[in-house]
Amino acid sequence: MILPSRAKGAARVLALWCPDWPAVAAAAVAGLPATQPVAVLFANRVIACSAIARADGVRRGLKRREAQAKCPDLFLAQADPDRDARLFEPVVAAVDATVPGVEVLRPGLLVLGARGAARFFGSEEVAAERLVDAAAATGVEAQIGIADELSTAVIAARRGAIVPVGAGARFLAPMPVRELAVEPSLAAPERDDLVDLLHRLGLRRIGDFAALSPAEVASRFGADAVLAHRCAQAQPERPPSARQPPKDLTVQYPCDPPIERVDAAAFAGRMLAAQLHAELSNAGLACTRLSIFAETDAGEELSRIWRCAEPLTPDGTADRVRWQLDGWLTRRDRPTAPITLLRLEPVEVVAAGALQLGLWGGVGEEEERARRALVRVQGLLGGEAVRVGVLSGGRGPVERITLVALGDEPVPAADPAQPWPGRLPEPAPALLLLNRPQVRLEAMDGAPIQVTERALFSADPARLYWGSRQWRLTGWAGPWPVDERWWVPEPTENTDAPTTFTARAQVQLDGAPPDVRVLLLVYHDEIWRAEGLYD
Structure with a gap:
């Protein structure tokens, strides 16, 4: 759909969108034909897929097995932002050669000013056709959207629409x-x-x-x-307070020796990113548009602008520098000489209030220092020595945590989005007792408390014994039964099959220390154990 344009001289935005770009890039790297359905996975779920895969019922958010069940011929690839950015650089270069001033939002999406393109080609419609042809010359399908504001232009690109001046709100x-x-x-x-x-x-x-x-x-x-x-409302995404940054915020790095490899360029880019954000932090600013500049030993100059919806962090800046350098150094018309100079220049900045600063003035510095320390521990003690928790599916608090080695893909052992009937209600315990010490729960008359087949207490709990200590109960909640493995037969006199009935309860103790005043108890095989402590 293309709406006729009434624009003459307005500051308009043109967006070029390549549909399903992660899937397109994965197919290109694998050398697949256009008829092969492709899906890209992250954390075992589909995050992008080709049009042919969608025709077979594959959708974003599906699990790997669900996607394969709908499309048995589906080619699966893991998410790789470096791959996506590297293969998108020839498209950006082709568009920039047709109309200068390209800004990359992400691999697969770029924007530029529509006013100059419309003047050069005669109209916005002709400019859109020429840019589609430029992308097609690199073997890529693209759609164009033009509107008064960036976000409206991006949405219009998904429909191949040119929105008339002043009609953005009506279009949306x-x-x-x-x-x-x-x-x-x-x-x-x-x-x-x-x-x-x-x-x-x-x-x-x-x-x-x-x-x-x-x-x-x-x-x-x-x-x-x-x-x-x-x-x-089709208004500018950011208020007019976005301003040109001071000249002294530009940082550069003379490459000695000159850089020819992507890994060396990425290392220099990360160092420059940290330096840039230190300067921005001192000035109380945050960057929303970043210019990446490189100069080669043969005098070639390369530059690209990246635009972001939110202020960049040091990691976000380093990622974009790595993606851009990877694209420059690996494309077919790569520079003829090694890179001798790298420069980062903030094109647009906002007040630092738009970006959450760290306790010591930086953004993400504490996390980066902690990660480096943990990686060093891994190097000394092995990869499994440092593990991080991932929210998982399950009924008990221990089951809902999957520990994976630092650096591995954070894939949970079970899907947390499933219903999980019998799951412990919120809030979760602040501390889990992995050894689960045995406790005794008694009624007022001293009889042990059990959970009946109807998932009720055999009597009202009154006291709890933990080793040599005992406390009176001031409150309790539960029990919550967890009837797992229901297909296993109940134990009889002639079988050794274990009991599978489990229940949980919360109890509040009178006179106990603050750190053990509220307990999570688990009942199994007619024995109560302490599983967690609440704040």
Whole structure:
């Protein structure tokens, strides 16, 4: 769909979008034909797939096995941002050679000013056709969207539309509100939660959300909702306070010896990223548009601008530098000489209040130092010596944590999104007792408390014994039965099959130390054990 343009001289934005780019890049690396269905996985779930795979029922969010069940011929590839950026660089170079001033939002999506392109080619429609042809010359399918604002242009690109001047809000109004969260480069991670909330409130269309006043949105929702509301009203994503940065914020690194390999370039880029963010932090600023510049020994000059929805962190800057250098050094028309100079220049900055600073003034510095220390521990003691927790599926608090080695893919042992009937209600214990010490739960008359077949206490709990200590109960909740492995037969006199009945309960102790005042108990084989402590 292309709407006729009435634009003449307006500051318009042109977005070029390559559909399903992660799947396209994975197929290109694997040398697959265009008829082969492809899906890209992250954490064992589909995050992108080709049009042919979608025709067979594959969708984002499906598990690996579900996707394979719907499409047995499906080719599966793991997510690789480096691969996506490396293969997207020839497309960016082709578009930049046709119309200068390209800015990359992410691999598969770029933007540029539409005014110059429309003047050069005669109209926005002709400019869109020429840029589609430029992308096609690199073997890539692309769609163009043009609008007054960046977010509107990106949404329009997904429909191949040119939105007339001043018609952005009217163009967006009938669309589902979920469109505000479709593009990750323009939305914060919590945008999905906002969209779900708006949907439950009955605001199903972008126009419904746009009809709210800015004061109503700011007072009822978070900061990201204010940005989403500006997008819904087809207003600039950021207020006009975004300004040109001071010249002294530019950082550069003379490469001695000159850089020819991607790993050496990435190391220099990470060092420059840390230096740039130290300068920005001292100036109380954060970068939203970054220019990456490289000069070779033969005098060649390479530059590219990356635009981000949120202020860049040191890791985000280092990633974009690595992606860009990887694209330059591995493309077919790579530089003829090694790189002798790298320079990072913030093109647009915002106040540092838009970026959460660390306790010691940096962004992400503590996490990076901690990660380096943990990696060193791994080097000394082995990869399994340092493990991190991943939220998993399960009924008990121990089952809901999957420990994976630092650096491995954080894949849970079970899907946490499943219903898991009998799961312990929130909140979870603050401390888990892996040894599960045995305790005794008694009624007022001294009879031991058991859980009946109807999942009830045999009597009201009154006292708890833990070793030589005993406390009176001031409150309790439960029991919550967990009837797992129901297909295993109950034990009889002629079989040694174990009991599978499990239940949990919470008890509050009178006079106990603060750290053991509220306990999580687990009941199994007619024995009570302490499983966790609450704050």
